[in-house]
Every structure is written in structure tokens, then in C-alpha cells.
Amino acid sequence: MKIYVKNMVCPRCIMAVETILKTLQIDYKNVSLGEIELNSQPDNSDVTKLSDQLQEIGFEVIDDKKHQLIERIKNYIIQFIHHDKEMLKINLSDFLSEVLGYEYNYLSNLFSEVEGTTIEKYVILQKIEKVKELIVYDELSLKEIAHQLGYSSVAYLSNQFKKVTGLTPSHFKTIGQQKRIPLDHL
Structure with missing residues (x-):
């Protein structure tokens, strides 16, 4: 059970x-x-x-089956981005379809209906939180962070970061921890 x-x-x-x-x-x-x-x-x-x-x-x-499925999607995305670097090398939509046993289109529509946002936007929010975490740790360069999270370039990461947070990664680094959002609040 x-x-x-x-x-x-x-x-x-x-x-x-x-x-x-x-x-x-x-x-x-x-x-x-x-x-x-x-x-x-x-x-x-x-x-x-x-x-x-x-x-x-x-x-x-x-208890609700739809919400159980949504929570499983979220947990796989969190696992995908925050806990297993190797998973970032595979296609998320194919992975979710395979492990959950549903067509990605169905999962995507259900997620949007229940959460009011798309899986893609949720993934971006999770990635930005991971970027924030890595910036605060100050162990990797922005280029290394971009590579680790599957961004095609530092510029793309920076643009997406600014779009979500309103700050550049370098400005965020100066204000640090106070702007991080707990993962269960995304």
C-alpha cells in the first residue's frame, strides 16, 4: 500500500x-x-x-488521485533538478511519461489544470532555486552552474534568472540567502 x-x-x-x-x-x-x-x-x-x-x-x-499524480510529477522534477545531476541529461517529458505511465500531453494538461501553471514553468522555477542555492554556496562559477543545470549558455541562464527573480545573478549574489524560496512553496 x-x-x-x-x-x-x-x-x-x-x-x-x-x-x-x-x-x-x-x-x-x-x-x-x-x-x-x-x-x-x-x-x-x-x-x-x-x-x-x-x-x-x-x-x-x-487522498485524491489527481493530486497524488501532481505531487509525483513535482517530486520527480525536484529529484531531477536538485538531487541527481545525471538525470538532467535525459529528456524530462519522456522520463515523466515512462515512470508515471501516462502520455506527457495528459500529464502536462492535468498539471496546468490543477496547479495553474505549466510543467515547464515549474521546472524553470525549480532550476532558478537551484541556481540561487549554488550561487549562495559560492563554489561554482556561473558558467559551471549553467553547464550543471543544462543551460546552453551563461547568457540564457542569466536572462531566465532575471526574468524570474528581477535580479541578475551577480546582484543576487550580493544579497544572497534572503531571496531564496523554500521548494515546497514553488
């Missing part, structure tokens, strides 16, 4: 959910971004306790 969870965006989120599952003594197989895979069907009181504890730390159990 799978339980879908909204707002899980990082490995720390996974650890927090695992801690809750262990505390509640709910037998689980795996926890990944946005998903809890259980070994067996828990009783209703355990599900209620789990849902309540997840809400206390900013997560939400998703």
Missing part, C-alpha cells in the same frame, strides 16, 4: 517521515519523496495518527 504525502522535498523530509513511522510503529517498506510504501494495510486509527503527525511538521496526506 502507498500513501502519498505533499511537501516532501529533500532527504531530511524523508528522515522526518521515517521517524514518525517508527514512533507510531507502522511497518513500512520504503519512504521516498512524496511516497510512503507500507508493508501492510494499517488500521484507520494509525492512518489518522500518521496524518496528524505529518501535518504537525508541514506535510499532508493526499
